[in-house]
Amino acid sequence: MIELRPEPLAEVRPPVPKYLQEGYFVRFTDKWPSTMGHVAGKFFQIDKTNQVPYVRRYILPTADFRDVDLSNGQGAFQESLYPINNSSLFEISFGWKLGNYVIHTYVPAERHVSSLEFAGMTPLVTDVNRRFLGARKPDDSPYDDHRFFVYVVKDLEPVILRHYVLPGVAFEKAVMGIFVNKCHIVEIRNPSDEQLRKAKVLEYHESIRW
Amino acid sequence: MPALRFSAPAIGTPQTIATERRDCKIKPTFIMADNTGVRGTHTAVAASATIMTDENANFVVNELVGFTINDVTTGNAAVVTANTVNTVTVAAIVGNFNQNDVYSITRAAPAAPDDRTITLRDSFTTDVSDGAVAAAQLIDKLTFTVVITGCASLRDELKDIEILGDLQCFVDSGDPNCIITVGYEFIQN
Numbered sequence: 001m002i003e004l005r006p007e008p009l010a011e012v013r014p015p016v017p018k019y020l021q022e023g024y025f026v027r028f029t030d031k032w033p034s035t036m037g038h039v040a041g042k043f044f045q046i047d048k049t050n051q052v053p054y055v056r057r058y059i060l061p062t063a064d065f066r067d068v069d070l071s072n073g074q075g076a077f078q079e080s081l082y083p084i085n086n087s088s089l090f091e092i093s094f095g096w097k098l099g100n101y102v103i104h105t106y107v108p109a110e111r112h113v114s115s116l117e118f119a120g121m122t123p124l125v126t127d128v129n130r131r132f133l134g135a136r137k138p139d140d141s142p143y144d145d146h147r148f149f150v151y152v153v154k155d156l157e158p159v160i161l162r163h164y165v166l167p168g169v170a171f172e173k174a175v176m177g178i179f180v181n182k183c184h185i186v187e188i189r190n191p192s193d194e195q196l197r198k199a200k201v202l203e204y205h206e207s208i209r210w
Numbered sequence: 211m212p213a214l215r216f217s218a219p220a221i222g223t224p225q226t227i228a229t230e231r232r233d234c235k236i237k238p239t240f241i242m243a244d245n246t247g248v249r250g251t252h253t254a255v256a257a258s259a260t261i262m263t264d265e266n267a268n269f270v271v272n273e274l275v276g277f278t279i280n281d282v283t284t285g286n287a288a289v290v291t292a293n294t295v296n297t298v299t300v301a302a303i304v305g306n307f308n309q310n311d312v313y314s315i316t317r318a319a320p321a322a323p324d325d326r327t328i329t330l331r332d333s334f335t336t337d338v339s340d341g342a343v344a345a346a347q348l349i350d351k352l353t354f355t356v357v358i359t360g361c362a363s364l365r366d367e368l369k370d371i372e373i374l375g376d377l378q379c380f381v382d383s384g385d386p387n388c389i390i391t392v393g394y395e396f397i398q399n
Contacts, residue, residue: 055232055233056232057232057233058337058339059334059335059336059337059374059375060336060337060339061336061339061341061342064339064340064341064342065339065340066337066338066339066340067340076338077338097233097234097235097399098399143399170349171334171336171347171349171374172374173235173334173374175232175233175234177233
């Protein structure tokens, strides 16, 4: 699931934790495919968490881009941030330092999450207008206040963050702060209504493409 | 705010002031260049091939033995064999020390005229992108000249400079008499 949390309009006291905590419940909808049968349609409780901060930076030339692939592997663009255990859920948040660049999200590769419905209204970095369609600016999810979240489990299709340097500078340094909230999840086969009500619902990414 | 003080490095051996921090850019905050060194003028009326006299000097006796005295006006140099409080003796210098000749004293003969051209550079290697392979880049960000016997201090001129990789300083010639100080900070946002 991909989530861009809006800037809060009001402060809540006491504050609500930003990340999943031990004891929290999560429910994967039935839309998750059978290739991820270990979570599809299932209900879990988080019994352990471990937070792992990380930083990546990419220095890129003008009007060029780099596809940052979050999935596992030895490829030049793969960051290997996915879990490899069935009982792991990684809640990964991202924040960027200010700069002359934008970020496009694809999952899987070449399928943008922010296409509109009219023919041709698909983000495209080589197009002077559509490079801004669905583009996220660094200040949409600042480095010190992450608002962009991706929930990944084993075998999820690659999530691609395309970092595109806007024309106007010779080179730009895109700095991406990463925070991986590793959650160990335990299935609850018969959750109560109360547990179901409290659970965070994790949608499959296809649910945002209707 | 960190800063680094160093004498003008030789050509091809840049002084790295700050190495890249991967989570942010670097901003140079000031640069000062002092190109005065040990300098003065030959004040004696008489020209001399062996003794330079500077009545305003206050050397320690024989502290300069083995150093090089450069007659900046004529462009000649010679090794110091002795000195008093206000004179410097050499075996012989081409063109003589003439009244009002500017001199400088260095540990070694400078390789080029004493005006120094100083450049701040950004040194980094790009990442592999869609259209390009990784490549080392040296990007000049600011160049200025500090004249002999002069000083320069720049601050406002640096405020829009951002360094993506290593902050380096190049100079057109190694010169122990030219002292450079560069301040910098890491950009947190």
